[in-house]
Amino acid sequence: MEASILVKVVLPLSLFIIMLGMGLALKPVDFKMVMVRPKAVALGLVAQMLMLPILAYLIVLAFGMTGAVAVGVMILALCPGGTTSNLYTYLAKGDIALSVTLTSLVSLIAPFTVPLMIVMFMSMLMGQEEYIHLPVLKTIIQLVVITILPISIGMYIHNKKPQWAQKADKPVKVFSILFLFLIVAMIVFNNLHNMAEYFAKAGLAAIILNIASMVLGYILAKVAQLNEAQSKAIGIEVGFQNGTLAIVIALTLLENTEMAIAATCYSLSMFVTGAVFAMVLANRSKKAVETTAEA
Known part of the structure; x- marks a missing residue:
């Protein structure tokens, strides 16, 4: 398969299917969390859409990163959570309903905010000779087509054919994880000789961003006096x-x-980092229950 076909057709189509799967698992009642627990939802949105990019930018500055690699870190930070976050929230014994609501809301908002933020960070981190012109309106439309449209179609199918949607939910989630592994494997294979250099450039920064944002998000929720499940x-x-x-x-x-x-x-x-974090949080809850029982 030619790289151009993979990048221009297969990759966007696969993301469309992944987002369709997200929509298949959603129903209007999932968004009632905004009204039922507005504090938790508002805090989650602020943490993900404001705190996370700020943290990423500080990490980029700390590593002295510039150019396209630095912008890549920012793109990662600007993206919403995926369905994997819902799975790991379940493993950590967290509030799954809140996780699903946040994933859905940010996924619906991101197509409109991400292109604008990318343009801003490219102007901050790339030299004039490196700068890539990004047509904002066209990019917003493209992101809407490959994210919001499939989510909407999935929700419509769920509403009309709930049993079929329930059956299709698990295979699509499995596809999501397997396809991500496939894409990563192909990128690694095509750049095998440069992977050590790439990891040195951005790998450590990405891992630190992942761990730091999980920890800070959890601490921020605890400081805001949300319960343990919501904080997770x-x-x-x-x-x-x-x-x-x-x-x-x-x-x-x-x-x-x-x-x-x-x-x-x-x-x-x-x-790996997510599994460790989920295990630590799950063990904290288990020990808290045991301590309460002993008391």
């Missing part, structure tokens, strides 16, 4: 980004391989 959901939601979307933006919309480095390195590590 926000920590994981802020720490998990849609790596597939970040790769699509870098390779398909911006056509820049260096901008996909951070998302690729991140996708290789997030399953």
Whole structure:
């Protein structure tokens, strides 16, 4: 398969299917969380859409990163959480309903905010000779087509054919994870000789961003006096980004391989770091229950 077909057709189509799967699992009642628990939802949105990009920018500055690689870190931070965050919230015994609501809301908002933020960070981090012109309106429309449209179609199918949607939900989620591994594997294979250099450039920064954002999201929720389950959901939601979307933006919309480095390195590590974080939080809850029982 030619690289151009993979980047321009297969990758966006696969993201469309992944977002369709997200929509298949959603129903209007999932958005009632905004009214039922507005504080938790508002905090989650602020943490993911404001705190996370600020944290990413500070990490970029700390590493002295510039150019396309630095912009790639920012693209990763600007992307919403994926369905993986919902799975890890479940494993951590967190508030799954809150996790799903945050994933859905940010996924619906991101197509309109991400292109504007990318343009801003490119102007800040790239020299004039490196700057890539990004048609904002066209990019917004493209992101709407590959994210909001399939989510809407999925929700419509769920509403009309709930049993079929329920059956299709699990295979699509499995496809999501397998396809991400496939894309990452192909990128690694095509750049095998440069992976050590790429990891040195952006890999460590991406991993630090992943871990720091999970921890800070969790701490922020605890400081705001949210309960343990909500704090877990926000920590994981802020720490998990849609790596597939970040790769699509870098390779398909911006056509820049260096901008996909951070998302690729991140996708290789997030399953491990996320699992460790989820296990630590789950054990904290278990010990808290045991302590309460003994008392």
